[in-house]
Amino acid sequence: MTGPTLYHNPRCSKSRQALAILQASGIEPRIVEYLKTPLDEAALKRLLDLLHLPARAVLRKAEAVEAGIDPAADEATLIRGLAAHPQALERPIFVHQGRAVLARPPEKVLEIL
Known part of the structure; x- marks a missing residue:
């Protein structure tokens, strides 16, 4: 980056x-x-570190639920979900x-x- x-x-x-x-x-x-070049889990973690935010703070709730990502999940699960479903990234x-x-x-x- x-x-x-x-x-x-x-x-x-x-x-x-x-x-x-x-x-x-x-x-x-x-x-x-x-959306064309999704971030992998490591890149998402680096980005979240720069933002000083947890994954939950960059989660688009409706898109997450639609993708099967539980917004109440733990950090690692949310990052995995965002990597797999980039449309859920704010x-x-x-x-x-x-x-x-x-x-x-x-x-x-x-x-x-």
Whole structure:
């Protein structure tokens, strides 16, 4: 995870808004379309460490339940579930200079520029 990186879903309006904010700020992040290139468990753990958040905090509840992921499960089970079902990962997530932010609302990307 080097350079500014946006974990992005181009179909998501919040994700598109975060990208537009970054571009307006002169940042052209590396785009990771995590639905096309899912994160493995190790990458998810690194991302959660940068976010300083538990897996539960980045879980899209409806998508998780739809995928058979129990939102009340333990951390390891949630990470395994997110790796197997990337649609259950909240977005967008912006990583820059060793820090990360869940960009909801999208303006949160500005917190780590």
